[in-house]
Amino acid sequence: MALDISESRLDELLDALVEQGWYEWPDAIDHDLCQTLLAEVSDYEEEGELQRAGIGRGDDHQLNQTVRRDKIRWLDGSTEAQILYLQQMAELQYQLNRALFLGLFEYECHFALYNQGDFYKKHLDSFRGRANRMITTVLYLNPDWQPQWGGELVLYAEDTDRKIALIAPEMGKLAIFMSEQIPHEVLVTQQPRVSIAGWFRCNNSIAGLIDPAI
Numbered sequence: 001m002a003l004d005i006s007e008s009r010l011d012e013l014l015d016a017l018v019e020q021g022w023y024e025w026p027d028a029i030d031h032d033l034c035q036t037l038l039a040e041v042s043d044y045e046e047e048g049e050l051q052r053a054g055i056g057r058g059d060d061h062q063l064n065q066t067v068r069r070d071k072i073r074w075l076d077g078s079t080e081a082q083i084l085y086l087q088q089m090a091e092l093q094y095q096l097n098r099a100l101f102l103g104l105f106e107y108e109c110h111f112a113l114y115n116q117g118d119f120y121k122k123h124l125d126s127f128r129g130r131a132n133r134m135i136t137t138v139l140y141l142n143p144d145w146q147p148q149w150g151g152e153l154v155l156y157a158e159d160t161d162r163k164i165a166l167i168a169p170e171m172g173k174l175a176i177f178m179s180e181q182i183p184h185e186v187l188v189t190q191q192p193r194v195s196i197a198g199w200f201r202c203n204n205s206i207a208g209l210i211d212p213a214i
């Protein structure tokens with residue numbers, strides 16, 4: 001199951017990334033694959049194999065909880081569905097590199113579960129010159145998402161509080177945006193909200209450290 005990306009879709013995606021820094025792609029990923037990935041997250045949740053996410057400032061649990069409330073698990077390619085999804089992101093990486101010369105060399109991603117009442121406050125995924133996350137992808141795994149459940153991804157203009165997009169977390173949809181440019185937040189959700197957040201990275205060297213952990 002290859003990534004179903006037509007020439008015109010690719011052009012639209014590339015133009016949007018260059019001109020506005022983000023792109024919303026409904027039904028990017030096959031719903032059967034999404035259902036399988038969703039079932040994996042349910043199993044992980046039941047077995048207590050999802051972990052509270054951090055915010056990169058040590059282990060201050062209370063601070064973390066005021067910023068983000070999701071639980072995560074990194075994909076490790078241990079199931080067929082994960083391998084299929086990672087292959088599709090590899091295809092996307094190839095296309096992005098071919099067109100935009102970004103030098104993306106790696107992709108990392110984690111499942112995320114936001115239970116009722118959970119959110120992720122406004123943040124940037126990467127800071128210019130500091131880190132090496134270049135492009136963020138978020139795949140949503142929620143069938144029949146209802147507007148009254150909230151849980152939208154809000155994108156903001158760089159350096160202002162102006163909202164530029166409100167993206168409902170609907171199954172199969174990919175949100176793609178420039179990690180260093182687009183501040184964003186996840187609004188409080190009224191229902192469990194499942195996604196796969198991922199990052200294409202380039203190979204930066206900071207203060208002599210090759211590819212430091214963020």
Ligand SMILES: O=C(O)CCC(=O)C(=O)O
Binds near residue numbers: 185
């Ligand atoms: O789930 C989303 O819509 C965005 C998640 C996010 O911003 C992140 O994990 O950094």
Ligand SMILES: [Fe+2]
Binds near residue numbers: 124125
């Ligand atoms: Fe983020």
